[in-house]
Amino acid sequence: MSRPAVPPSESALAPLSQFVLKVHSRCDLACDHCYVYEAADQSWRGRPMAMSDEVISRTAQRIADHAAAHALDTVQVVLHGGEPLLAGQARLRRIVTELQGALRGIGRLDLRIHTNGVLLNEDFCELFAEHGVKVGISIDGDRAANDRHRRYADGRSSYDQVIRAIGLLHDRFRELYAGLLCTIDIANDPLAVYQSLIKLHPPRIDFLLPHATWDHPPVRTPASDSEYADWLTVIFDRWVSDGQRVRIRTFDSILSTLRGGTSLTEALGLGPTALAVIETDGSYEQVDSLKAAFDGAPETGMNVFDHALDAVTQHPGILARQQGVAGLCRTCQDCPVVTSCGGGLYTHRHRSSNGFANPSVYCTDLLKLISHIGNRVRAEPIESPGIRTHVLGSLQFRALAAGPGDGAAMAQLAEAQRSLVRSLLGAVYQQGMTGPEVSAEVKAELQRAWSLLTALDRERPEGLAATLRHPYIRAWAIRCVRQLRAAAAWPSDAGRGRRVPGLAADLGHLGAIAAAAAVRAGTSGTVQIPVLDDAVHLPTLGRLVVDPQETGQTATVDVAGGLVAVRLGGSGWTLAGTDLVSGVAGPDATVGRGHAASWQPLRTLCAPGIRVVLEDTDPYRDCHQRHPAPRLTDAEFAQWQRQFRAAWQEIECEHSAYAAALAAGLTTLMPLAAATDGGDLVAAARDAFGAVAVARPADPATLALLLIEEFQQVKLGALLDLYDLFDPADDHLFHAPWREGKHLLGDLLQGTYAHLAVTDFWRARQRLAADPAAGQQFEHQRAQTRDAIETLATSGSLTPLGTWFIGEMRHSVEQ
């Protein structure tokens, strides 16, 4: 027996953020490679079978206290065993509700369970869906590979039950499906294992080296000392040639660490351990793979009843794994791949004669595998870890910095917004489905809408993309995510339903988006859509205004055979889908029974070279911090059309540098209610790319100026979604020449960028019209813009890109 000899050190204290709860200490399988039962440590024999209520409560409180004391943003808890499903639904429900209750208002809780899958059924999945518990499953490959070790005590195969469980996750509870864990056996064909796992459509896979130490080395063939590297290399090469269709944690970790990033697993890299295990009796232990080292290796001598988790962070075994390179043996310190390997899994370094001061017993494998991946990375680009990022061209960046931008820049920014909106849709669905504050009925409708959206994404991506370009979908999604996060952080369940009265309707809007996309794609689907402001809304198409006397909070919308059937209460109406898409459907386009209803289509403002939707129906357009105008009459729309056409003519003739970006990026104009003092009103919103909200001004020239000025906010906001131009944490305040008071740097940058365009506007005016008043305006605006640019340049908070951006602005204003 040997323990690490690292003295406790206050300065070394790092908080724990991942907790493995051994909720049940027994297993219904008898896998012969299991480190819990088959390795040196046999402590399970003396443990209670399941966590008691008292241990559960104390554990939840200890974790919450630790998270609060260290202001942890996120805590991850893994429900583990033995086989955690043996704990039963009632106990698991108690555990997750205790944890969620204890951590509410303190930090985010990432809950997972890792199971052999044998007992996983719909009831367990419903419980996990209700509480947002993601599920990982162990499986070693195809039937032959899995049956090699993963059997019942009587020798029966567990394969069919595990496949059934994975199918349940994939088919019915996909948002819970965390991934698959495969323990390597070099007797299995690596490609057969890989392909069998890929067929199960996991979001993530990891391959585990079987636990071994220098005293109990891994199985090898006499002719080789790196079979495990060879086995993984076959899979890595196929994974790369297949386009990395699934995340593989081992490979992602190596790719990430080779590029200076962090590892995703304790088995690789130099990241400090942040993990503690809590056994069924409340004992704190170190990582449980240490059971493979020697009897009692994971013990700390501490427990949830007598010790805070801060005490665990001071345990020599924990401290030893927070030393980075300094905590490794000399051989590892001198190794060229040490930053990727990190000495391998701590357990695999153990030798009874000198403890853990050794390379991994898999050292030759790790060196060979990491070297192979490093050589592949140098020879050809391999994305890491799996997700590419958007890149703005330097010419486009420079065009934007100069003020006007161009069509190519707007196209690139719009493509980036596509990713952003798609990620937000996924976040709304995931957080809605796993939010305990969301009712089962709302979750069922979310799931129905999501199924339609994902089917459209696969089969009619153009129809979905056209819908997702609508600027207020991002605003809606942000509103949902914020509400879900706020609700989850409330300190108690009391009054939660009353405090989010609109959450169900907001989440229901996902159905409206799905229905609109189905109409555009010409496909079929049925969803429930909330009735908001006495109307059934179809984003990008318009709204069906119903009688306020109509009963029912949600309408059923059937899209099929080119028709859109809406049912609400005892009434029903039918519209032609093609008429909705083309915009020709008018108020009398509905055919129905029961109460009357009126279709209000979105209308489009047209001028040569540009078409802009006039958005006066969407329920989420109220995000510009100004009051939207109500639905415009036909006469008001005609006034808008005349003024817009004239304003666009002026922009094209007099301010052509700004016309290209406007034509490419301005998709939506949202009419605002007129200001009470008769002044001009215009606003953009960071969450509404492509939209400008404006009250109809007195004349076309003013509208041209307002559009040019405010569209700067749209451009800069989208650029800031991609790149930081300044330190967002800087809370210093700065003077703006055009407004009283002081302002945050971001607000000053937005204002200055808008003033750059206003300066250009008056520069063009004075040149073209030789207008003395325009000349005065130009000089005044330029002086203010110059002043603000210098304030920005000397703020000390600009990033290198920000410095470049401001330099281009300065050059532009001096022209």
Added chain:
Amino acid sequence: MMAPSKLADLRDVPLAELPILSTVTLDEPLGRVISDPPAAVRAAFSSAI
């Protein structure tokens, strides 16, 4: 060419996969997916996924 941005390119990632992407993190106030793995959970437990 500029440096890679902070926004993950999800255009070709199937919508069905987005809720379960676990190598990215959401910048919640902006709804922006950042492509770096979350730093909050380091040296993650290897016996679960």
